[in-house]
Amino acid sequence: MGLDFDWTDEERAYRARIRDFLRRELPPEWGDIARHGPGSKEQTDFSRTFCPKLAEAGLLVPHWPAEWGGADRPTWEHFILGEEMWASGEPRGAQYMNVNWIGPTLMRYGSDEQKQRYIPPMAKGQAIWCQGFSEPNAGSDLAALRTRAVRDGDDYVINGTKIWTSYAGLAETCFLLARTGGADTGKAGIAIFLVPMDTPGVEVRAIPSLIGHGDIHECFFTDVRVPASSRLGAEGEAWSIIRYSLANERVGIPRYELSARVLEEMVEDLKQQGRFDDPAIQIRAGEAAAACEAARLLTYRVVDQKARGGAPGPEANVARFAVVTADNSVTDFGLDFLPDFFSGLNRPGYLAHHERAIVAGIAAGAAEIQLNLIAHRFLDLPKVAS
Template sequence: MNFDWSAEDAAFRAELKGFLDAELPADFDAFTLDPHDQKAFSKAFGAKLADKGWLVPAWPRAYGGLDQSPWQQLILSEEMVAHGEPRTAQYMCVNWVGPALILAGSDEQKAYHLDRIRRGDVTWCQGFSEPDAGSDLASLRTRAVRDGDDYVINGEKIWTSYADVADFCFLLARTDSDAPRHQGISIFLVPTDAPGLTITEIPSIFSEGAFNQCVFENVRVPASWRLGPENAGWPIIRQLLVNERIGVARFRRAGQTLDRLAQMAVEQDLIDDPLVTDALAKAQAACDAARVLIYRVVDEKAKGSAPDLNAYVYRVATTRAERAVYDACMAVEGAGGLIKGSFGALQFGHALATGIATGTTEMQLNLIARDVVGTARN
């Protein structure tokens, strides 16, 4: 195996890193910004990335991309995370909302949405989880009933990040209540200012606006807002959510926090404390494991394979890495790690969110077990 980067990839990383170093202050973290400030910053910075072709570089050239390799996509994600993820919600638009439109959108939908995403001029949220359908997404109950040239949508979505500032919602709704669980689901591209849609913030320990409730009460949407064929949303989602599971290089941010903790341990003469060194070593091993596992997924993508199972494995590994770094925070900081603004307090939020976003860790383990046991039986 060769773990060296190609000359082209190394040059891309150096150019990207130089740009980010020059544009962003040291220790920048976009997720500490107020939601509306974050949206404004994301749009302004997204425009700068778009000017250099770095907002949607993995997209086909026909849609404004650069046909970038999966390895350069990973480099982009690593450096963005290392610099405080200045794209914020844009990564969602870029990594899978846009690709979903490229995969299944009509000519009219592509013409209307893709250029706005390419320019960083729009914010999306995903209407997936519900009060009784979080990790078990296929059990969703939000319904879209055909009425002439429209659909009438009723239901509730919950934990919806960015909904309070989003322009559009990438919505899953059931269009055939009698179909099997993974069938009868359709995708709709719904403006968040649609009449009958109410968005309310859910207070949480996370940053302001992190969670929202979206209630659809007789929201009428044209059939032209449906993405792909009726009742055929699940295969599109399954194919595209691999991009979400590996779209953010969380292990890189966790590793940076760990490096700072190690330096703090040295400065405070804690590096010889066996509890501290044990926690630091376990966290380092967990971050390294997550890095190797995402490289496996990227390698499969580069070779044209569909890395469903390994994407689930990576997702579990990155959750464990985030939690191991939190344990290291508490070992180094002690009770100080409970104080707002400490490494421990900040890392707790990252670790908790990682174990929930894109499906809980338990759900990922169930999917791994299903695929492995199913393969063994066959």
């Protein structure tokens, strides 16, 4: 069955409803707030006011089941919502993670106690989470992680370090990966823990960076004691849960929509300068626009699979890499033809987009790792012995 590339009247009306909401609720100073980044105190504080309004309007988690605060709306509506939020600079801040993958993961794998504790605040727009995945010696290769969780009676004692942890400075809870088996157990020895960030022994340090204030951190876990009830799923079950979560995350950030809108602004600036009649510039603009459209359609293919009840497969890796390519195509176009506009003064949105494009190539599995997965899982190419 082919993919229908047209929107229904109902879907167009839904998109218009979201845009009307954004016009009403985003303040004139929103552009300045968004420049700080989703992990900043400024944008996080804004999300704590904005997301409850979204929830009240039925626009925060409409695709979730009704029993968990949603409205059982179609998958495509969830994605239309994501496109409009990202095109506007993502006013949900860090809470987009709750909507896209943390909440659905808990619904599928969480205990009754975990669901009752964590899902309702997410549905109301009142929860900030972070994910404790990467480590100094285990970035995209999560099987190499060393943070350990040792069983001690009814508790686990966790020791280790996480790095590049987005939103950790303001998060209430961490979706944490730790090793419960020996070093030789690989993926099979990993478990997931839901750890309150105010637990004794948790220390968070911000990492200065180009990508926004407060976006990334180091997290240190020193004799952090959590109850066994905080473990999500069984020991050794983490990898199947992570694959489910990451597949949702990789297509849950439609940055191509933001890239396409930034590209339109760049083209308009070039027209204002009388420079867009240059064929070389037109060709490069066309290439960047094509990259955005390719990312959109490849992502839609994955969304279509999900809408039909299927689980995201290796196509999610293809779409993820296409989004990174689109981001870089737009920022490279701007840097080549509008370099003065990246000073942060004339067009702060251009600089912010460039900074976020750096993140896009790293978050949810580095772009290079996606290429390896595409070669192995999508193209079925043989591994080359080193």
